[in-house]
Amino acid sequence: MKKFLGLKQFFYFFFFFFSLIFSNKLYAANVAADTTYSSSVSGTQYNVTADDVDIIVTNDSTLSRSQKLFNNTDAERTGATLTIHSGSTITTTNSNTVFTGGGEFTITNSGTVSSSNSKSINISNSDSVSITNNSGGVISSGGNTILGTAGSGADNTTIDNSGEIFSTKSTSGASAIVVADNDSGTTITNNAGGSIYSKGTSSTIILGVSSTLTNSGSIKNNKSVDNDAIQLKGNNNTITLKDGGVVVGKIKAASGTTGNTLKLNHGVGKSYYYNTSGTFTLEDLDGNNVVKGSAGSVGQGGNEFIDESLGYRSLNIRKSLTQFKNSNQFLDRDTAWVETFSSLLKRDGKSSSLKLESSLVNFGANIIKPLENSNVIISAETSLQNISKDHDVDRISILSGFYFNNHQNNTKLKGEYFLLGGIALNKSERIILTNTTTSGLLKTFGRYENFEILFGNKLNNSFLIPDIGYTLGYSYTPSHKESKYFEWKNRHVLNISAAISDEYTFFQSDKENFSLGWIVDYRTLANNDNQNYKINGTKASYDQDDELKKEASFSGNLNYKYKANENSIFSFNLDGFTSSQDVISVLANLVFKFKI
Numbered sequence: 001m002k003k004f005l006g007l008k009q010f011f012y013f014f015f016f017f018f019s020l021i022f023s024n025k026l027y028a029a030n031v032a033a034d035t036t037y038s039s040s041v042s043g044t045q046y047n048v049t050a051d052d053v054d055i056i057v058t059n060d061s062t063l064s065r066s067q068k069l070f071n072n073t074d075a076e077r078t079g080a081t082l083t084i085h086s087g088s089t090i091t092t093t094n095s096n097t098v099f100t101g102g103g104e105f106t107i108t109n110s111g112t113v114s115s116s117n118s119k120s121i122n123i124s125n126s127d128s129v130s131i132t133n134n135s136g137g138v139i140s141s142g143g144n145t146i147l148g149t150a151g152s153g154a155d156n157t158t159i160d161n162s163g164e165i166f167s168t169k170s171t172s173g174a175s176a177i178v179v180a181d182n183d184s185g186t187t188i189t190n191n192a193g194g195s196i197y198s199k200g201t202s203s204t205i206i207l208g209v210s211s212t213l214t215n216s217g218s219i220k221n222n223k224s225v226d227n228d229a230i231q232l233k234g235n236n237n238t239i240t241l242k243d244g245g246v247v248v249g250k251i252k253a254a255s256g257t258t259g260n261t262l263k264l265n266h267g268v269g270k271s272y273y274y275n276t277s278g279t280f281t282l283e284d285l286d287g288n289n290v291v292k293g294s295a296g297s298v299g300q301g302g303n304e305f306i307d308e309s310l311g312y313r314s315l316n317i318r319k320s321l322t323q324f325k326n327s328n329q330f331l332d333r334d335t336a337w338v339e340t341f342s343s344l345l346k347r348d349g350k351s352s353s354l355k356l357e358s359s360l361v362n363f364g365a366n367i368i369k370p371l372e373n374s375n376v377i378i379s380a381e382t383s384l385q386n387i388s389k390d391h392d393v394d395r396i397s398i399l400s401g402f403y404f405n406n407h408q409n410n411t412k413l414k415g416e417y418f419l420l421g422g423i424a425l426n427k428s429e430r431i432i433l434t435n436t437t438t439s440g441l442l443k444t445f446g447r448y449e450n451f452e453i454l455f456g457n458k459l460n461n462s463f464l465i466p467d468i469g470y471t472l473g474y475s476y477t478p479s480h481k482e483s484k485y486f487e488w489k490n491r492h493v494l495n496i497s498a499a500i501s502d503e504y505t506f507f508q509s510d511k512e513n514f515s516l517g518w519i520v521d522y523r524t525l526a527n528n529d530n531q532n533y534k535i536n537g538t539k540a541s542y543d544q545d546d547e548l549k550k551e552a553s554f555s556g557n558l559n560y561k562y563k564a565n566e567n568s569i570f571s572f573n574l575d576g577f578t579s580s581q582d583v584i585s586v587l588a589n590l591v592f593k594f595k596i
Contacts (some may be wrong), residue, residue: 037061048072048103052079057111060087067094075125077103084111086136095119095143106130109137109163118143118174123154130158135193137163141174148179148186156185161194161217170223173202181233183208190217192243197222204249209234216242218440221249225275225436228252232278235259240285241266241274246433246440251295253278262295264288268349269299269356270389271444272433273485273536287354293538298486300542301356301387302428303531306450306493307544308581309424310473311523311551313399314454314497316341316587317379317418318469319557320366321403322503322517323573323589324375326559333370340365343575343587349388350582353545357388368403375403377420390431397424399452417457424450428482446482450475458499466502472526473497489532497523503559513561518554525549553579 027043032050038059045068046055055070057063069092072080080103084090088111090097097113098105098121107113107130113120120141123129131146133139139146145167148154159165159177167174176198179186186207190196194217198204204221207213213230221227229249230239236259241247243266251274253260258279265285266272273296284290288297320339324330329337342363349357364381379399386392401420428446436442458469475493482488503517531542554577561571577585 031055037063040064046070048074048077048080048105050080051077053081055080055082056085057083057088057090058085062089062091064089064091064093067092068096068099070098071101072103072105073099073101075102077105079104081106081108083108084113084137086110088112089114091115093117095141096122097141098122100126100129102126104128106132108132108134109139110134111137113137113139115141115143115145117141118169119145119147121146123148123157123179126154126157128156128158129154131160133159133161133163133165133194135162139163139165141167141169143167143169143174144178145175146177148183154179154183154186157183157187159186159188160191161189161196162191163194165194165196167198167200170199172200174198174200175202175206176204178202178206179208179211181208184210184234186211188213190215190219190245192216192245194218196220199223201227203228203231203252205229206231206233207237210236212238212240214240214242215247216245218245219247219249220438220440222438225249225438228277229435232257232260237261238263240264241272241433243267244433247274247435248438248440249435251276251280251435253280264290264295264297266433267389268351268354269301269387269391270433271298271391271430271486272296273442274433274435286351289540289542291535291538291540293536296485296535296538298432298533298535299356299387299389299391299430300354300531300544301358301391302393302426303488303491303542304356304544304548305358305385305387305393306475306477306491307495307523307525307549308551309395310452310454310475310493310495311497311521312345313379313381313397313452314456314471314473315499315519315521315553315555316364317366317377317420317454318456318458318471318499318501319517319519319555319575320368320379320589321405321416321418322501323559323571324368324403325405326503326513326515326561327569327571329368329370333372335370337368337370338365339367339589341587341589343585345577345583345585347584348582350547353547355545355548355581358385360385373404375405377401377403377418379420379422392429394427394429395424397450397452398422399454401454415457415459417455420454422452424452426450430482432485442484444482444484444486446480446486446488448477448480448488450477452476466500468498468500470496470498485536487534491531492527492529493525494527495523496526497521511563513559515559517557517559521553521555523551523553548581551579551581551583553577553583 028045036056197220240263345360362383399420399422403418405416456471499521501519557575573589575587
């Protein structure tokens, strides 16, 4: 038997479905003046209907709805702002928490803007939308979070992020920020501390044409490092990676696009390697040598300091020989002379010549055993060098050889020379920026040797004329690799230094001796052997700036010796050093006597 609805039942039935379908529109409020919401409200839609209105959500309140919570859809609308204070939330269970389908709109968030499904902020069909997400602010969704792909697109969008912008969807593609292929003028700035990430297969950020992205924070595709973190759909886009900001996932320019530029601004000497796809113009804003074949650069501090290390080592040997000649061991010829030393060296950086800031601490000993007509020298040293931009080099070296000098007392001009050879073992460790690891960082390791020779000659004068000498230093570094990306070809370094020096004794007795000395040294690189290397298989070459190939230095020293008895001699030396390479060093020596 068929049942028929009466007029009254039909009216109730119609009203029920009308309410169900259009409930989202029934609870609507027009915002035509400045309005502050300071208590939680559910189900109401807020439509911007006037220019220059300021909307504030505050007092830890939550405004929620199924979709389209805040609407600004009039294409002629200007000057409207929406501010969400810390602790407050605007959210939808479906989509379009904020829908800017036309007019200008400025959104400033210090709280939470979220959507369980997608489109926390929909900027489609808009022009000149500005979004600022402050530190502590969260903009998130279960799909595309900030979307500008529907209709005619979204031009001239500005996004400034210091908080979090992310998509939680992991089952398929979803982006944190995405605009249409032909949308132009997008400007995204991800500040230090800002985090933009996604968990799906789509790119975390997708840009159209003539747009810019500057990152000092974190941009990550947490699905896989093989997925795209940043994708450029059109032409003439610029990506700038700055400071210590990290990227996880590929950086991609769509096939056939032109004019896309990748700029690196991580600082002088910072090492990095970014996996890229497509055609990019590469530019390092700090002047570092950036290598194509993706985008890579490696700090040259380890190579740069080989030359300086030779110069400083020869200077140390010459000072020790001066101390040895003033010792009783030099005259007695029957006991070994031992000097232990420690120094702290600091060098300032200079961006114009790519000179890297560094500090060095070393410990060592020089041992000289007099023989009948010569002297055997053994010089051992260990050091730790901290080079700016996360590069450390541990070094252990030993040199041995002979020192020849006429040890008879006379007042004539005397000559002396020394010849030393040996090996240095180096362990390099650096932290690089890379989009190929889940952290955006990678620690690389390298081990290599230096084979070194030092030859020095000096004319001594016992009158007021200073002593004059020169030193030749040679170092050979065989080919070696650092883990993962960097490979170094063998390198020869030859330098020459000339010096004038003198020493003055102020008082001397059987037990005590006090003297002052000085040395002026000029060192220059004698050959021009560039460092050839590879980054991920791509060849490159580095030539030190001419300013780094020479150095003038001045060193002054204070020496005190105390002889307690025939078998007990104590000596303390304090040395100060400064140079044209902005190097300052303090060195202390301790000398003692023993029988062998």
